[in-house]
Amino acid sequence: MPNIERLPKRQRHQQLTQLIEENPFITDRELTRMLKVSIQTIRLDRMELGIPELRERMKLMAERSYDSVRSLPLHEVIGDIIDLELDRSGISVFEIGQDHVFSRSSIARGHHVFAQANSLAVAVIDDFIALTAAADIRFIRPVKLGEKCIAKAYVRSISGERSKAKVEVFTYVGDEMVFQGNFVIYRSAGKQESEGGE
Amino acid sequence: MPNIERLPKRQRHQQLTQLIEENPFITDRELTRMLKVSIQTIRLDRMELGIPELRERMKLMAERSYDSVRSLPLHEVIGDIIDLELDRSGISVFEIGQDHVFSRSSIARGHHVFAQANSLAVAVIDDFIALTAAADIRFIRPVKLGEKCIAKAYVRSISGERSKAKVEVFTYVGDEMVFQGNFVIYRSAGKQESEGGE
DNA sequence: TACTGATTTAGTACCTGGTGATAAAGTTTT
């Protein structure tokens, strides 16, 4: 009574999984048409496969995107600043997540590592509007998914009012340095006309 | 019959808009508790404000993220590459959208401008895995919301197998140069052990 | 052949988070 050559079910499970993966917005009813089985079978199959219902799937996707939206573009500072002495130094922590890596290699895309350092360099300058004017950076070793980047910024020089500041940033994973950068930050004491990209 | 000093409704509309913006996953029922009005009022308000129901909101977010998930693999290159001569030069276009700017100033965050240039510098190198090792960059003027950035990359030198390439990138808005960068890209002919962040 | 067990189908009740229409009450404004 167990089964040899009782594939139709497993085959259907495969197809079902694939169909939903291809189009997560498909309803059970539509699936019955594609697979030519009753809606109850579809539902049993979903249960067995642990695939949630349409609305749950959409909710999950929405939540996932909502989280990554607020961790990416909404955050004007990338990484959590855990220490800040204005015009002197600062430390921030940023953990590399799925959203930050190349899918094929799980290596963080450079601009995220750059963004953490850049954000910190800007944050450490005590000014209403501070913008990056230039930077000189080194990626010392690739950063992988899950690694926690600790960036330390040191203000090296501040010249006068409405002028440039030099900030040096080192990023570590553990005690390994993975990134180093020298930033020139424009500070606009008073006026907000200035140069830079951030 | 029109109204002067009939704020409570508009005030509520404002609050409603804000509440939903803060937490798009809120139900009408929860909103009645926050705003102390009946659920019908909430629904009339949503109608007037053109705010779709919870499920519709989740669906939109899910669809948006689904689209951007499929444009994110393309997102490995930021900007549209419109011309590419491998190991020689390339051009990409990237329009600054809401997601790319500081809300307070509508100035593009530096890392997006950097990311376009960096992506192009990597793409122009004809190698399976190419990673940024270092960069020397200048933000010449701020880039604003809606501006179209045209990045041009030129390969300046390629040294041997499994070695460094130097790529220079200029980014323009119209005929104004807004960014300039010198990138050192590692190319790993064969092996994929190499350095860099991108 | 009849029994066993898995698989599939059917049907009902119920749930959430709404829409839409209609009516009634409350509040201003005129």
Next chain:
DNA sequence: AAAACTTTATCACCAGGTACTAAATCAGTA
């Protein structure tokens, strides 16, 4: 007070399910 606007209250209905029970179908034996 009458007209106009705003809010609340009902009621019927919908999609896309869950949860549960029951029956039908099919296969492979014992």
